[in-house]
Amino acid sequence: MATRAKRARLSSGRPAPGPPAHALGPSRRPPCAAASPPRAPSSQAARAAGGGEQEPDPVAGFLSWCGRVGLELSPKVAVSRQGTVAGYGMVARESVQPGELLFAVPRAALLSPHTCSIGGLLERERDVLQSQSGWVPLLMALLHELQAPASPWSPYFALWPELGRLEHPMFWPEEERRRLLQGTGVPEAVDKDLVNIRGEYYAIVLPFMEAHPDLFGPSVRSLELYRQLVALVMAYSFQEPLEEEEEEKEPNSPLMVPAADILNHLANHNANLEYSADYLRMVATRSIPKGHEIFNTYGQMANWQLIHMYGFVEPYPDNTDDTADIQMVTVREAALQGVKEEAERLLLFERWDFLCKMEMVGEEGAFVIGREEVLTEEELTTTLKVLCMPAEEFRAFKNWDVWGKNEREENSLTITSIPKLKASWRQLLRDSVLLTLQTYTTDLKTDQDILSNKEAYAKLSWREQQALQVRYGQKMILHQLLALTS
Numbered sequence: 001m002a003t004r005a006k007r008a009r010l011s012s013g014r015p016a017p018g019p020p021a022h023a024l025g026p027s028r029r030p031p032c033a034a035a036s037p038p039r040a041p042s043s044q045a046a047r048a049a050g051g052g053e054q055e056p057d058p059v060a061g062f063l064s065w066c067g068r069v070g071l072e073l074s075p076k077v078a079v080s081r082q083g084t085v086a087g088y089g090m091v092a093r094e095s096v097q098p099g100e101l102l103f104a105v106p107r108a109a110l111l112s113p114h115t116c117s118i119g120g121l122l123e124r125e126r127d128v129l130q131s132q133s134g135w136v137p138l139l140m141a142l143l144h145e146l147q148a149p150a151s152p153w154s155p156y157f158a159l160w161p162e163l164g165r166l167e168h169p170m171f172w173p174e175e176e177r178r179r180l181l182q183g184t185g186v187p188e189a190v191d192k193d194l195v196n197i198r199g200e201y202y203a204i205v206l207p208f209m210e211a212h213p214d215l216f217g218p219s220v221r222s223l224e225l226y227r228q229l230v231a232l233v234m235a236y237s238f239q240e241p242l243e244e245e246e247e248e249k250e251p252n253s254p255l256m257v258p259a260a261d262i263l264n265h266l267a268n269h270n271a272n273l274e275y276s277a278d279y280l281r282m283v284a285t286r287s288i289p290k291g292h293e294i295f296n297t298y299g300q301m302a303n304w305q306l307i308h309m310y311g312f313v314e315p316y317p318d319n320t321d322d323t324a325d326i327q328m329v330t331v332r333e334a335a336l337q338g339v340k341e342e343a344e345r346l347l348l349f350e351r352w353d354f355l356c357k358m359e360m361v362g363e364e365g366a367f368v369i370g371r372e373e374v375l376t377e378e379e380l381t382t383t384l385k386v387l388c389m390p391a392e393e394f395r396a397f398k399n400w401d402v403w404g405k406n407e408r409e410e411n412s413l414t415i416t417s418i419p420k421l422k423a424s425w426r427q428l429l430r431d432s433v434l435l436t437l438q439t440y441t442t443d444l445k446t447d448q449d450i451l452s453n454k455e456a457y458a459k460l461s462w463r464e465q466q467a468l469q470v471r472y473g474q475k476m477i478l479h480q481l482l483a484l485t486s
Contacts, residue, residue, distance in 0.1 A: 058158035059088075062258075065155035069109040071259055074102050077294060079159075079262055084293050086312075088159050089264045096288040102271060103259050104279045111145065111153050111256035113137035118144050118215060128208060131200050138237070138254055139229050140208065143220045156258045160236075163228040167311035170194060170231060172463060180467035183440035184304045184474060185325055185366075193230075201226045235310045236261045238298075240275055260296065267314060267321050269297035303470045313469045316451070316476065323375065324477035325366040326436050328383070332361075334431035335387045347394075351386050354398055358382065369477055374413050380429075381413040388424040418484040430485035433478050444475045 059079050066073060073079075076094045083091045096102070108115065113122045122129065122137045129136045145151040169177050170190045178187050201223050209216035237254035238261070257280055260273055271294050274281045288294060300321035303313040313319070332352055339345045355361040360382045367383075368375040389397060418426070437443070447468055450456050457465065 058155075061155040062159055066259065069152075070106045071109050072104045073259065074100070076100070077102050079259075083291060085264050087161065087264075088262050090262055090294040092288045092290055092292050092294060095290045096284045096294075098284055098286050100284045102282040102284060102294060104281045105257055105259055106279055109258055110280070111141065111156070111258070113141050113253070116141035116145055117148065117151070121212070121215070125208070129204060131204055132196065133200060134251070134253055135230065135233055136200065136204055138233060138256075139205070139226065142229055142233070142256075143209070143226075144215055147217055147220050153258070156256075159262060160232070163225070163232065166228060166231045166235075167463070167466075168231045168234070168309070169307060169311075170227070176463065179441065180464060181307075181470065183436075184467075184470050186304050186308050186470070189304075189308050194227075197227050197230050198223065231311075238273070238280075263294055263296035265297055265310070266295040267297060267300070267319050269295040271296050303473050307466055307470055313466050313473075315469050316473045319473065320371065322473040322477065323368050323370045324436075324474040325368055326432050326478075328361040328365040328367060328379075329363060330435050331367070331383060331387070331428065331432045334428055334435055337431060347391060348387070351394060354394075355383055355386055360386075369481060370415075371477055371480075372415055374415060377413045384413075384421070384425040384428055388422065388428055415480075415484070418481070421485075426485040430482060433481045433485070437475065437478055440471055440475065442471065444472070444479055447472045447475065 062079065063073070065071075074096075076092060076096055078091050078093050079088060080091050081088055083089075090102070113119060116122070118141065122140060126137070129140065145153055146157065151157070169181065169186055170193055172180075177190060181187055205226060206221060209221050233254055233256075236256065238257045239254050240252045242249055242252065257273075260280065260282055263271065263282070270284060270286050270288050270292075271282050272285045273296065274283055282294075282296070284294075301309075302321060302323040303319050304323075306319070307313050314322075316322075332348070335348055336345065339348055352361065360379045365379075366376075367380045374380055386394065386397070413421070418429070421429070450460070450468060451472060457468075460468065
């Protein structure tokens, strides 16, 4: 099972298209995601790419296909649209005990650049298809298989969502995205995505398709289709985790795992995907009563990440992995508020440059605060310490090579220890929170009033509801910090 990874110190914390953030599973919409756009009875994906007609009964066609490729489903589970939180899902026909096998997917049934019908070409052209995201080979495989009338994966595609109705914020009008999600970090993440997708398409993907017109017809030479498939891979692909001894290697490429991507997601999940040499196995992690839905997870993700990469959120307070960001430059801005003299300002920037050299801060970085922990504890502790220490102490600290372990442990920063911080540290943190709260278009009380009024909440569009949940969860964490620093 994936564990929560601390955010890279100098990244913005907003993943542009790149290796999927999850290692355990994709998602649909969670319980209580009211008014979610309905999913089509079977996918329009193949037809959108010029493929064949849809199966009369997509589930029956998929189950028949599972038998042909050796994908073993337990008789205790059923693929269904009934009893699931959204779209297709998997439901327990009988009660399931922890450790029971729910299904096993042979590696030959996985859809990847290696298993697709143009795998040889993709391997030969591997250098041409290299990109920052690392996704291009899989996306080329999907573009080809979707248009192929006799693709072995056609029954699998029939359970995909309709590509034209994906609800990632990248498909929202820009005005709506900014109006609803300002302050959450999502608009900035989407902007980066769209730039990267466009650049990747015109620099790599389109030239490759034009070089192989016999394999990629005009129907798939579309930036919009490519963008839709990027969103699909973002939400539905899996990434096999590296072994501990391989952690310095590049992440594994994403791949599509039939059956596993049918499961909906919950932070409080009841199933987990396990990898072995020949099969990928979905195993129950706790008891699942008869008639209950089977949920997978793909790690611990905040609501802003869920809506950005998957197009849904978990309503407050269900997502126990939710976080709020304080941009690193916001802490610098808060520290500058109290500076009156030019000499003080120059000294503060000297401190900031020192923190940059220590790789504790960056211009696009963020401090990440969870509901129960500070995920960037070392970075935030060191930043508060350096920005708040007296000038003479900073000079000594700056020239001290052995500043590390004991000092960091002595000033360990946790949620519960925040009230015990030095007054200057608490004030700087409080000022930073107040500046962060100003970036939202609404305050906590406004959001709270709507959430507590069922009638008013029901009148919101689905996107408005999802965005409200993202904002509210972040603001609750930030207001908790305000209370702790008062």
